[in-house]
């Protein structure tokens with residue numbers, strides 16, 4: 001842990017794993033930064049629009065500068081690309097990711113692309129290779145309501161949970 005009094009906790013995971021929903025539930029206890037909203041509202045933080053996926057391509061260097069010496073909880077599928085003391089990776093069975101994204105109005109191709117990425121542990125692997133296994137906390141949100149997921153995030157922030165990368169296996173989806 002750094003010498004800062006408040007830790008920096010990145011909450012990342014494939015779109016649809018429920019990061020924004022769960023971190024909104026702890027926003028009265030911690031400083032929660034919903035990074036995707038911030039990127040969308042500041043033209044200096046993204047370089048181009050990915051027309052096919054209807055998403056913005058973030059400028060990670062510009063975002064790092066804008067974040068500065070942040071503390072609290074950073075919510076985004078990009079959160080693990082920035083300095084952090086702990087990284088919480090929300091996981092969700094790919095079939096459920098697909099359902100949640102379709103229900104949210106995403107296109108079938110976007111829903112499938114994200115489900116496959118979740119099955120392949122893409123974000124977990126990036127988080128572990130960037131931050132080291134001892135800083136990564138994996139939380140399976142499949143069949144867990146947002147309040148239970150928020151409790152698990154709180155436990156990771158407060159040091160009441162052990163690091164736990166590699167505990168989830170969704171390869172049955174592939």
Ligand SMILES: Nc1ncnc2c1ncn2[C@@H]1O[C@H](COP(=O)(O)OP(=O)(O)OP(=O)(O)O)[C@@H](O)[C@H]1O
Pocket residue numbers: 013014015016017018019020021022036076077100101103104141144145146149
């Ligand atoms: N624990 C949960 N159980 C069931 N549905 C959930 C849960 N968490 C979130 N959802 C639903 O799944 C959808 C995606 O949730 P949310 O937007 O929080 O995901 P996200 O990981 O923040 O996605 P993104 O990275 O695209 O912002 C929403 O429609 C939300 O209502």
